[in-house]
Amino acid sequence: MGGGDKPLREEVDDLSWAEVVDLGKTYLRIPAALLLVEAFYWFITQPTNTLGLIQESEAWIWYHLTELIYGPGSATLSEYNGWTTLVTLKHPDFWADQIRLYVSDECAGVHEMIFISVLIMMTTGVPQRLRIKSALVACGVVYILNIVRLLVLYPLAISGCVDNPNMLGCEQPMHDFHAFVYQWGFLIVLVIMWLVWFRWVNAGDLIRKENEAGKDKWKFIYRKNWSTLNKSILIVAILLIIGSFTNVLLDDAAMAAKETVDMCEFYSSVTGECGEARDAWSQEIQSSWSLATLGFLGIATNVIAIENPHKEEEE
DSSP states (O other): OHHHHHHHHHHHHTOOHHHHHHHHHHHHHHHHHHHHHHHHHHHHTSSTTTTHHHHHHHHHHHHHHHHHHHOTTSEEEEEETTEEEEEEEEOTTSGGGEEEEEOOTGGGSHHHHHHHHHHHHTOTTSOHHHHHHHHHHHHHHHHHHHHHHHHHHHHHHHHHHHHSTTOTTTTHHHHHHHHHIIIIIHHHHHHHHHHHHHHHTTHHHHHHHHHHHTTOSOEEEEOOOOOHHHHHHHHHHHHHHHHHHHHHHTOHHHHHHHHHHHHHHHHTOOOHHHHHHHHHHHHHHHHHHHHHHHHHHHHHHHHEEEEOTTHHHHO
């Protein structure tokens, strides 16, 4: 056993720093991409109901399937903060006969869709068209699984309230399930989905063939040649980011609404004036975040370009 360790040590010692860097790029790009996507997702979901249309579609499907599966009168669908995302579960054993739940941007499943899409798109060697199709299918699967998760909440809530009818918090099994899914459940499912896909497309052999092919592959680079269009888009993007700040800071109505909101929170007030101020301030923040998001996307898509390895050969 002792003699077999020496060649291994010599092989490791022969690695140059350039090779170490290349290994780091190969094995760390997926976690790095996931961190960047996490930051971007956090950025776009700071305002409430950023994904309002998706939230409404899931709430609508959740409500109708609940009525279909568990019987008429088991749920109602109504507005919440201006969006039709509030689903109220109804049962005689619930506290006050109802549990009010709404589909937030976190509940929309987009976070999970982005996660599995990044895993698939960052798997090199697999043809790009296949990766795109696979990511779209995976997003559809996540959407369906998220609907199933929502449908399970009703029987879980009943299971806790049957033994303790009309008791505040009797639906705790439902909350426990919800917490587990978001802490570990979806992560486990997504990783399993990616591993199954990895095996299905035979990605291991494809990656090996790509590595054997050498440098003949597309890659992201910093843009070297700037056309007039690129410069114009960059200027517009910077103006959008500046406008996102001035949209709030230089708007007297927005700042007045913020002062009212701060005062209402300090005094724990829930008057109609407080509600209007919160809506006005939320609207201003949402529009500013949208402008900033467009600006950063414009900068990113102009600074980063895709290098075609065959372009120089064709020229």
